Amino acid sequence: MKYNVFFSALIGWGICLATHAGFGQNPIISTQFTADPSAIVFGDRVYLYPSHDIFATEGKGRLGWFCMEDYHVFSSDNLADWTDHGVIVTQNEVPWVRPNSYSMWAPDCILRNGKYYFYFPTSPQDTALYGRGFTIGVAIADSPTGPFVPEPTPIKGVRGIDPNVFIAQDGQAYLYWSAGNIYGAKLKENMVELDSEVFTLTDLPTKGLKEGPYLLERNGIYYLTFPHVENKTERLEYAVGDNPLGPFKMTGVIMDESPTGCWTNHHSIIQFRDQWYLFYHHNDYSPSFDKARSVRVDSLFFNADGTIQKVIPTLRGVGVTPASKEIQIDRYSKLSEKGISMVFLDTLDRFKGWKLVFDAVGAWAQYDKVDFGKEPFTTISAKVFSASGSGLEVRANRIDGQVWAKVKIPKNTNWKMAKTSLKKWEPGIHTLFIVRKGKNPVEVDWVRFE
Numbered sequence: 001m002k003y004n005v006f007f008s009a010l011i012g013w014g015i016c017l018a019t020h021a022g023f024g025q026n027p028i029i030s031t032q033f034t035a036d037p038s039a040i041v042f043g044d045r046v047y048l049y050p051s052h053d054i055f056a057t058e059g060k061g062r063l064g065w066f067c068m069e070d071y072h073v074f075s076s077d078n079l080a081d082w083t084d085h086g087v088i089v090t091q092n093e094v095p096w097v098r099p100n101s102y103s104m105w106a107p108d109c110i111l112r113n114g115k116y117y118f119y120f121p122t123s124p125q126d127t128a129l130y131g132r133g134f135t136i137g138v139a140i141a142d143s144p145t146g147p148f149v150p151e152p153t154p155i156k157g158v159r160g161i162d163p164n165v166f167i168a169q170d171g172q173a174y175l176y177w178s179a180g181n182i183y184g185a186k187l188k189e190n191m192v193e194l195d196s197e198v199f200t201l202t203d204l205p206t207k208g209l210k211e212g213p214y215l216l217e218r219n220g221i222y223y224l225t226f227p228h229v230e231n232k233t234e235r236l237e238y239a240v241g242d243n244p245l246g247p248f249k250m251t252g253v254i255m256d257e258s259p260t261g262c263w264t265n266h267h268s269i270i271q272f273r274d275q276w277y278l279f280y281h282h283n284d285y286s287p288s289f290d291k292a293r294s295v296r297v298d299s300l301f302f303n304a305d306g307t308i309q310k311v312i313p314t315l316r317g318v319g320v321t322p323a324s325k326e327i328q329i330d331r332y333s334k335l336s337e338k339g340i341s342m343v344f345l346d347t348l349d350r351f352k353g354w355k356l357v358f359d360a361v362g363a364w365a366q367y368d369k370v371d372f373g374k375e376p377f378t379t380i381s382a383k384v385f386s387a388s389g390s391g392l393e394v395r396a397n398r399i400d401g402q403v404w405a406k407v408k409i410p411k412n413t414n415w416k417m418a419k420t421s422l423k424k425w426e427p428g429i430h431t432l433f434i435v436r437k438g439k440n441p442v443e444v445d446w447v448r449f450e
Contacts, residue, residue, distance in 0.1 A: 024080040024319025025331035027294035033055040034295035036106030036266040037279040061102035068104040080319040085145040096148040098125040119163035178211040212266040276300040321448040330354035340361030357437035383445040390438030
């Protein structure tokens with residue numbers, strides 16, 4: 001079994017190793033569905049361990065429900081360009097997992113004593129031995145990208161989902177999970193056995209589903225964060241305490257319910273290069289089916305008193321986009337109130353992304369943090385379509401700011417590359433405004449400077 005895991009990992013590396021360049025735009029992974037993101041800083045990179053949504057079919061999972069059979073790991077040194085290191089654990093390579101369960105739900109990973117411990121919940125094959133429902137297993141590796149070798153049995157005494165592991169400053173490790181309530185327990189030094197009784201974490205909401213616990217410590221305060229259904233769908237909330245196992249006091253909301261009705265949310269919070277970030281998920285690529293989700297990331301800020309400022313979800317995400325790359329303005333920072341809309345490029349393959357449709361003269365899209373560096377740019381290219389011909393203006397830093405380019409868009413029957421010289425250029429990081437000036441509608445996929 002260990003040989004099979006190692007061999008499958010090597011195959012995964014050979015086939016799946018790829019870089020997805022998103023330039024800090026949400027969702028951050030556009031090659032597959034990803035959910036329940038566990039982000040961890042190892043060295044000078046961020047490693048992302050999400051669950052992997054796929055569509056159930058006859059004989060493969062439960063139709064209309066969550067369906068997951070394996071885990072990938074991704075990494076980035078800038079939160080913009082993500083490398084897929086391939087499959088690290090799959091259900092039919094774990095000895096104790098029911099091989100047709102398709103229930104490899106939200107995982108977590110941590111480093112201890114030179115080993116990487118990957119925790120995952122799923123359904124056991126031997127229900128007489130492990131009980132019905134979910135339990136939590138561990139796979140161990142010498143590298144954050146594997147190969148991971150699963151332990152032959154799940155963690156004894158743990159029943160539930162959404163494992164989160166935390167090591168306090170005194171070196172004590174803790175495991176958290178959910179099953180109606182949120183639970184916590186100490187872990188032994190070996191990281192695969194409990195070292196205390198199981199504690200039910202109290203003083204949390206008593207009504208509505210609670211799951212997905214994630215614990216972090218900052219300035220001596222322990223933050224227990226979790227999704228909770230206060231109304232109709234999950235929002236992200238938090239409670240604080242002075243001990244890893246509580247008691248905790250309910251304190252606030254990190255992120256409100258999804259305005260588009262995605263029923264779940266699941267998250268992690270990290271500090272990377274002096275900035276805090278919230279990783280979470282939404283059903284961007286599958287708006288009509290919220291069991292196929294995609295990971296996002298936005299900046300998170302603390303107030304002076306230690307409370308967390310509410311995070312407003314964005315499409316723009318985090319990071320700086322190089323001006324020389326394709327700037328996907330449909331991942332906008334802001335749009336004009338009227339005359340513009342975002343739609344899929346191809347409804348049969350939504351991973352191709354989106355486009356902006358400028359229906360009205362003066363409609364505009366704002367895109368923040370474009371890096372023009374120090375060397376001059378002289379031209380702009382745009383992938384555009386206009387059946388009757390139209391025009392765009394590119395302005396910098398304000399909607400009424402300086403016009404850097406006027407792009408004439410000829411009449412065409414398909415996508416076309418429109419290219420023109422820049423009237424102006426300045427070094428550094430700027431905000432772009434793309435404004436429709438022509439009399440006819442125009443569609444825009446991306447713009448790029450050269």
